[in-house]
Amino acid sequence: MNEFSLHSEIKKWYSFPGDQFEVRLGNYIVDILRGDLIIEVQTKNFSALRGKIETLIKNYKVRLVYPLPEQKRITHISKDNTVTSKRKSPRKGRLSDLFRELVMIPQMIGEDNFSLEVLFIDEEEVRCEDGKGSWRRRGVSIKDRKLIAVNDRILFEKKADFLKVLPNGLNSVFTNRELADLAKISIRTARQITYYLRKSGMLQIAERKGRELTFQKV
Numbered sequence: 001m002n003e004f005s006l007h008s009e010i011k012k013w014y015s016f017p018g019d020q021f022e023v024r025l026g027n028y029i030v031d032i033l034r035g036d037l038i039i040e041v042q043t044k045n046f047s048a049l050r051g052k053i054e055t056l057i058k059n060y061k062v063r064l065v066y067p068l069p070e071q072k073r074i075t076h077i078s079k080d081n082t083v084t085s086k087r088k089s090p091r092k093g094r095l096s097d098l099f100r101e102l103v104m105i106p107q108m109i110g111e112d113n114f115s116l117e118v119l120f121i122d123e124e125e126v127r128c129e130d131g132k133g134s135w136r137r138r139g140v141s142i143k144d145r146k147l148i149a150v151n152d153r154i155l156f157e158k159k160a161d162f163l164k165v166l167p168n169g170l171n172s173v174f175t176n177r178e179l180a181d182l183a184k185i186s187i188r189t190a191r192q193i194t195y196y197l198r199k200s201g202m203l204q205i206a207e208r209k210g211r212e213l214t215f216q217k218v
Helices: 005-014 046-056 095-102 159-165 176-183 187-199
Strands: 020-025 028-034 037-041 061-077 083-088 114-128 141-156 203-209 212-217
Touching: 005 028, 005 037, 005 061, 005 114, 005 141, 028 046, 037 046, 046 061, 061 095, 061 141, 095 159, 095 187, 141 159, 159 187, 176 187, 176 212, 187 203, 187 212
Parallel strands: 037 061, 061 114
Antiparallel strands: 020 028, 028 037, 061 083, 114 141, 203 212
16 A cells, blocks of 8 residues: 555554554555544545545544654665665654645544544654655655654544644734744744634634734634
8 A cells, every 4th residue: 555664553553452454444444443433543634534534434433643753863875775874854743734734624624433542753864866756755755654752642533622722821812924933933833723713613804904914713
């Protein structure tokens, strides 16, 4: 299935005795079946799971597990798999990064049978300068992603759980810029957060402040 090692390693870490793996349910194969709970591990691209989740939550509880890299070690290899260098990425993942994916499935939140668990992890990313990768990485391919450690976890079961991402001290009526400044995130990430919270019914537009919209909790 062209999965990185990270996917199978997370499944192994998350599993309990008695879990069933790679179970076919109708037209779909699920990662883990634990009684009436389906567990799907997704390392990126939530939109690819949208139809699958919408179908399965009609008859099962579905938990989406998302590993979010807090620390990343980057290992470069040659075409013959020789390690040429190792370094730590300066970028540190944050909970707000989750909303890059959540904006793809806002309709899932609030469904009784749906929950989301974020695992804060350290991972190793293996790269190769083979000219086959993204132009953004100048042709460098990502050959594998590997789990180093799980540091923490947070479970979102109710709509209100997602409001935890809003920082303390935020005014009751606020703009995306005010959210970005207080949370120390990009304005793009702030917009993703407010878009998601609006679509899932937790925020509403209060008024327009100059050229910006203002938001408040519902």
